[in-house]
Amino acid sequence: MGKPTGFLEYERVENTVADPSARIRNFKEFRKMLPEAERMQQAARCMNCGVPFCQSALELKGRVTGCPLHNLIPEWNDEIWRGHDRFGLARLLQTNPFPEFTGRVCPALCEKACINGMQGDSVTVHENELWLIEHAFAEGWIKPLPPARRSGKSVAIIGSGPAGLACADALNRRGHSVTVYERDDAIGGLLMYGIPNMKIDKSVLRRRQELMEAEGVRFITGIEVGRDIGAEEMKQNFDAVALCTGAREARKLSAEGTDVVKDGIWYAVDFLKDVTKEVLTKQDGTEQGGTDPEVAQSGPCGMRDLVSGRQVVILGGGDTGNDCIGSVIRLGAASVRELEMMPEPPEKRRENNPWPEWPDVKKTDYGVEEATWVFGQDPRQYESTVKAVHGDDAGKLTAVTIVRVSMQNGKITEVPGTEETVPCDLLIIAAGFTGCEKELPEQFGVALTGRGRTATEAGSMQTSVPGIFTAGDMHRGPSLVVWAIAEGKACAREIDAYLMGYTEMI
Ligand SMILES: Cc1cc2nc3c(=O)[nH]c(=O)nc-3n(C[C@H](O)[C@H](O)[C@H](O)COP(=O)(O)OP(=O)(O)OC[C@H]3O[C@@H](n4cnc5c(N)ncnc54)[C@H](O)[C@@H]3O)c2cc1C
Ligand code: SF4
Known part of the structure; x- marks a missing residue:
């Protein structure tokens, strides 16, 4: 097992994150991994509790907690702590073929079920995973392994x-x-x-x-x-x-006026795809090869023209909405407002939502953080949706009417008399699929x-x-x-x- 007293000796320390003022200047990754010695301490915080919910993918009250890949988390944490990184890598790759993907984008279901999180801070499983695989790539340990024999199928x-x-x-x-x-x-x-x-x-x-x-x-x-x-x-x-x-x-927008107003309304994935394509194309003249994409803020650029100086409304408060906020901030939006139909979640677990259940708590992701830094206020507006869109004679979006909604007998209903029309020349629909x-x-x-x-x-x-x-x-x-x-x-x-x-x- 890991260091028996590790969780008592070491505090949770996360990767360093660039300040919003610096990171919104480009589309580069902005998290920097801890050095090896500190990473070993973080891995040592895993107490190998004996009942590793972190690798369970247990369904509790309809939500899954713990890793769906059943990653052998206590085992590779132990190997990292001992400096046996190659053994740790072998255990990691046993269950996860692409830790470099999950280590970057996974919301870490494992950490929500970590027993350290019951009273204090969970182990940095997600970052340990990313460190292990990137360390392996850097050391040249990841080599092609073609099969010895073909099946003919x-x-x-x-x-x-x-x-x-x-x-x-x-x-x-x-x-x-x-x-x-x-x-x-x-x-x-x-x-x-x-x-x-x-x-x-x-x-x-x-x-x-x-x-x-x-x-x-x-x-x-x-x-x-x-x-x-x-x-x-x-x-x-x-x-x-x-x-x-x-x-x-994509879930369609069912607001008044959408039959007439077309220009200025985007579906989130179309928008994000075009932004990425442009970021990569600008970098090296090809669409795929960019390894170091610079900001679209310098020089002429279609997506920047689309967003720069615009009053942006994003419909949908999930991961997709957050990614849209981060993108429009980088492209120079004049304002951004995100509408979420559900009520604002609590900051901490409610009593009826104990560990190791998936925590229904408010999540403030990077895009929201950046918008708050740029505009001085949280862009999220809960229990709200778009009731109508308005445009000029050419069908170009100029404003949206927002209405408050509430949950009545399991159905979302508008609250009469709460309509508010706000200027908007770019509406991004991130309302799911x-x-x-x-x-x-x-x-x-x-x-x-x-x-x-x-x-x-x-x-x-x-x-x-x-x-x-x-x-x-x-x-x-x-x-x-x-x-x-x-x-x-x-x-x-x-x-x-x-x-x-x-x-x-x-
Ligand atoms: C904006 C956004 C942000 C997200 N952020 C996160 C996150 O941070 N963390 C996380 O864990 N999940 C996130 N998700 C969810 C996650 O991306 C998906 O759950 C995951 O990608 C699903 O994988 P998939 O392989 O099933 O489908 P997809 O990733 O959708 O891939 C399907 C592929 O099939 C191709 N295709 C479709 N039709 C055809 C056809 N007829 N012929 C050939 N190819 C075809 C498509 O072009 C596409 O490449 C996010 C989703 C969105 C939209
Ligand atoms: S971060 Fe890694 S270990 Fe945790 S749930 Fe995701 S894939 Fe599993």
């Missing part, structure tokens, strides 16, 4: 988000020949063209792609399956197919649930069509990167059993 993965990548990685290691189809010009799904560069530098995805290619995975980008290649052709050409195309059907895009599953003849997800038996990844499997947001509904990876691995296991008649994959 071929699998197509449609969609290269974390679910598709995890499925591809596991099947390729098993010896199957894997081809990943991606309609975008670069792999990664929402890790590439959703989550902004300051949260995950896009070179991280390029690095993983190069490794996977060296191990034998084939990536075909710029091809939309269902349009450029038909489902029948895919079925004929491959022994199995995995559908991992995400939950990309209603399910997957239907065309592709329809072409494959795959059944969907009433909630717009691919239908499977509980706990299975096999769709209604033999040989066609599914994973990630498309199957689970809009979720998290860590869940997409867990689903991708589970999907690979079922495909292996389908192809071979048995499986030993974990």
Whole structure:
């Protein structure tokens, strides 16, 4: 186990974070990892409690707490503390194929269940994980490991988000020949063209792609399956197919005036994708290769023109809304207001929400912090939504009417007389997703649930069509990167059993 008295001796210390005044000047990652000696102390805070809820993925009152990948957290914390980093790495990679993704963007379900968090501060599991994998890359320990033998079976993965990548990685290691189809010009799904560069530098995805290619995975980008290649052709050409195309059907804005006012209203993922593309293009003249994207604030730039000096309203207070705030701040918005329909959560756990349940507490993420620094006030407005949009004669957005809402018998209802019309020339809709895009599953003849997800038996990844499997947001509904990876691995296991008649994959 780790240092028995570590949690008593050392305080939780997090990675250093650049000040908002510095970090809003560019789209670079802004967290700096602790030096090795301090990281070892942080790992020593893991007491190996004997009942590691951190790796449990336990569902309590409908919410999951603990790591969905069942990462062997106490084991690798112990190895970090002892300076056995290579052993720690081996234990980490046993369950998590992409710690460099989760170490950057995972909301750390593990830390919410850490027993140190019951009375004090949980172990910095998330940052320990990132340190271990980045340390391994820096030391040159991560090398391509192609399979010794090929099975002669071929699998197509449609969609290269974390679910598709995890499925591809596991099947390729098993010896199957894997081809990943991606309609975008670069792999990664929402890790590439959703989550902004300051949260995950896009070179991280390029690095993983190069490794996977060296191990034998084939990536075909710029091809939309269902349009450029038909489902029948895919079925004929491959022994199995995995559908991992995400939950990309954005929830529509149902406000008055949206039939007339079109200019100035964006869906969040379209907006974030264009921002990332531009950041990367500006950096080195190619769309994919940027490793050190500079700010779009210098020189002419389409997205900057779109945002600079604008009064921005963002509809939706989740991760996506926060990423939009961080992006518009970097692009010079004149003001930003974020509307959230739900009530303001408490700062601390309520009594009926004890450890190790997922804590329903207020989260102040980087974008909100930055907006507060720039404008001197918190941009969040709770229990509010957009009731109407207003525009000029050319259909260009000029204002929005905001109304307060409240929860009545489980339904969101407007509070009469609370309407307020505010100037707004850029409205970004970050109100979530209603399910997957239907065309592709329809072409494959795959059944969907009433909630717009691919239908499977509980706990299975096999769709209604033999040989066609599914994973990630498309199957689970809009979720998290860590869940997409867990689903991708589970999907690979079922495909292996389908192809071979048995499986030993974990
Ligand atoms: C703005 C934003 C921020 C987020 N931030 C976080 C975060 O901080 N932490 C976190 O854990 N999660 C976050 N999430 C959620 C997370 O990104 C998703 O849960 C995860 O990416 C889902 O992975 P996936 O592989 O299922 O789908 P996706 O990542 O959506 O990938 C699906 C891929 O399929 C491709 N595709 C679709 N149709 C076709 C087709 N017909 N042919 C070929 N390719 C196709 C798409 O282009 C895409 O690349 C965020 C989501 C958003 C929108
Ligand atoms: S993947 Fe997420 S939940 Fe699992 S150990 Fe890493 S940070 Fe924690």
